[in-house]
Amino acid sequence: MTKKVMVIGAGVAGLASAIRLQHAGYTVEIVEKEALPGGKMNRIEKDGYQFDLGPTIVMMPELYKEIFELCGRDPDDYIPMEKLDPMYRVYFGDKVDQPYDISSDLTTLMQTIEGISEEDAEGFLDYLKEIYKRFTIAKKYFIQRPFRKQTDFFNPFMLKQAMKLKTLDNADHFLDKYIKNEHLKQMISFQTLYIGVSPYNGPSLYTMIPMIEFLYGIWFIKGGMHTMATAMERLFLELGGSIQYNTTVEEIAIENGVAKGIYLDGHKREADFVVCNADFPFAMKNLVKNTEAKGKYTDKKIDSMKYSCSCFLMYLGMDRKYEEVEHVHNFVFNENLDQNLHDIFAGNKLEDASFYIHIASKMDPSLAPEGKDGLYILMPVSDLSTANYEWNDETIQYYRNSILQAMKRIKGFETIDQEIVSETYMTPKDFAAKFNAYNGACFGLQPTLSQSNHMRPQSKATHCDNLYFTGSSTHPGAGVPIVLLSAKIAVQELLHDDKEILFDYY
Numbered sequence: 001m002t003k004k005v006m007v008i009g010a011g012v013a014g015l016a017s018a019i020r021l022q023h024a025g026y027t028v029e030i031v032e033k034e035a036l037p038g039g040k041m042n043r044i045e046k047d048g049y050q051f052d053l054g055p056t057i058v059m060m061p062e063l064y065k066e067i068f069e070l071c072g073r074d075p076d077d078y079i080p081m082e083k084l085d086p087m088y089r090v091y092f093g094d095k096v097d098q099p100y101d102i103s104s105d106l107t108t109l110m111q112t113i114e115g116i117s118e119e120d121a122e123g124f125l126d127y128l129k130e131i132y133k134r135f136t137i138a139k140k141y142f143i144q145r146p147f148r149k150q151t152d153f154f155n156p157f158m159l160k161q162a163m164k165l166k167t168l169d170n171a172d173h174f175l176d177k178y179i180k181n182e183h184l185k186q187m188i189s190f191q192t193l194y195i196g197v198s199p200y201n202g203p204s205l206y207t208m209i210p211m212i213e214f215l216y217g218i219w220f221i222k223g224g225m226h227t228m229a230t231a232m233e234r235l236f237l238e239l240g241g242s243i244q245y246n247t248t249v250e251e252i253a254i255e256n257g258v259a260k261g262i263y264l265d266g267h268k269r270e271a272d273f274v275v276c277n278a279d280f281p282f283a284m285k286n287l288v289k290n291t292e293a294k295g296k297y298t299d300k301k302i303d304s305m306k307y308s309c310s311c312f313l314m315y316l317g318m319d320r321k322y323e324e325v326e327h328v329h330n331f332v333f334n335e336n337l338d339q340n341l342h343d344i345f346a347g348n349k350l351e352d353a354s355f356y357i358h359i360a361s362k363m364d365p366s367l368a369p370e371g372k373d374g375l376y377i378l379m380p381v382s383d384l385s386t387a388n389y390e391w392n393d394e395t396i397q398y399y400r401n402s403i404l405q406a407m408k409r410i411k412g413f414e415t416i417d418q419e420i421v422s423e424t425y426m427t428p429k430d431f432a433a434k435f436n437a438y439n440g441a442c443f444g445l446q447p448t449l450s451q452s453n454h455m456r457p458q459s460k461a462t463h464c465d466n467l468y469f470t471g472s473s474t475h476p477g478a479g480v481p482i483v484l485l486s487a488k489i490a491v492q493e494l495l496h497d498d499k500e501i502l503f504d505y506y
């Protein structure tokens with residue numbers, strides 16, 4: 001008889017783990033509290049408009065494809081993709097009429113950089129070279145492997161590699177060495193927000209995110225990101241797996257230090273292994289009730305950890321198309337981005353916030369009624385444990401109006417407030433309630449130095465056998481491609497324990 005695995009949660013990492021395990025010969029069942037697959041990669045459908053709820057930017061497409069290729073499928077049959085060029089447009093509040101288009105074609109990109117600052121062009125290339133070196137080390141030795149025991153990190157070889165990563169510097173400080181122009185520097189540092197950490201606090205290594213954009217590009221999946229979730233669900237069902245939606249797991253059944261299944265409605269559902277995709281801090285606090293099994297992750301420890309920022313989102317159905325706005329991805333930075341970043345991580349209510357506008361219906365018109373566009377607008381905000389203000393209707397209206405006011409200064413959006421026909425919001429409270437994101441933090445535990453690599457929660461539970469964690473709060477961290485790696489690591493850990501398969505991580 002094949003062994004049974006229960007997977008808690010059909011987020012990206014839950015689906016990817018389930019596919020890998022089903023493919024490896026296990027009988028896998030996913031239990032998901034929401035009605036759709038994808039977790040934060042969910043879909044909002046309203047008044048004929050369809051929006052991705054969370055992720056929109058596809059980086060490292062090879063990792064998206066890997067899961068389909070592993071199962072002998074052609075990824076193009078599941079997630080047809082198109083490369084975007086230019087990748088995005090960046091507006092600065094003090095020069096809103098002179099935006100920059102950012103290309104992943106190096107020739108075009110260099111012309112843009114030289115146009116911003118001749119002096120910094122050489123520094124830009126030096127930055128690329130330095131971070132590329134670190135990226136190859138991180139990819140080879142850190143982000144694709146677990147740190148199961150202390151000696152997996154604390155050994156001469158790994159310590160030598162860690163030194164090469166030069167993680168002690170923060171992103172902002174690191175860029176200071178190469179680039180003087182403030183706008184250019186901001187264009188290469190804001191991407192740490194993709195994983196919910198400030199460039200002033202995030203290790204300089206995370207400036208590899210813009211480097212990956214510049215050198216490898218970004219992509220659009222037909223139908224938007226949610227296509228990846230439905231495609232993984234389809235593949236999992238084709239492989240013979242099963243999913244139960246609208247069902248909340250109450251507890252992980254743990255007996256004598258071994259996970260034995262899960263509890264649903266007070267009834268135990270038995271399994272040989274449990275893979276938990278529910279956010280690690282939430283799961284440790286609420287689903288692992290056995291104190292010994294928590295190991296060092298006591299409730300006190302969970303609350304003392306640092307959480308990534310959250311997001312306020314507006315999904316607007318518009319009564320027209322925005323031909324004058326040419327790009328699918330648009331970043332709008334206010335005059336005082338530094339203050340803005342400080343306020344997000346200090347918990348202050350934001351003034352003149354910076355935000356991101358995504359218009360997926362430009363790439364795929366079927367996502368909005370004919371002749372109309374849908375606007376997805378994201379503003380990074382404090383997580384619930386940091387915010388020193390309440391999320392209520394007043395806060396929503398305050399942010400809504402301040403965003404619309406700022407947008408009206410952008411060519412093409414001058415009359416935006418009169419063109420809205422449908423409106424939906426997501427707040428940090430909604431992320432907590434819908435997906436059990438601890439503190440409503442959109443990217444899980446903040447990837448500070450002391451919460452990265454061997455110091456981030458690992459996949460294999462330290463004090464309970466047959467229990468594995470996967471997802472953004474575990475190593476290697478947040479972002480769709482990175483949680484796909486976390487799923488791969490979780491499955492390798494399970495296979496290592498069950499079948500004594502040894503994976504070579506050097």
Ligand SMILES: Cc1cc2nc3c(=O)[nH]c(=O)nc-3n(C[C@H](O)[C@H](O)[C@H](O)COP(=O)(O)OP(=O)(O)OC[C@H]3O[C@@H](n4cnc5c(N)ncnc54)[C@H](O)[C@@H]3O)c2cc1C
Pocket residue numbers: 008009010011012013014031032033034038039040041053054055056057058059247248249250277278279311313378434435436437442443470471472473477478479480481483
């Ligand atoms: C607004 C936003 C924008 C983003 N933009 C990007 C982007 O452009 N590109 C990118 O690569 N990444 C982006 N990200 C990050 C990316 O979306 C996440 O890192 C990734 O989707 C997280 O996947 P996950 O599997 O770890 O967790 P989740 O998506 O949180 O999945 C966990 C699942 O577990 C379920 N669950 C929780 N508790 C239970 C329970 N008790 N019982 C049953 N089910 C349970 C939840 O409902 C959920 O479905 C963005 C995230 C957000 C929020």
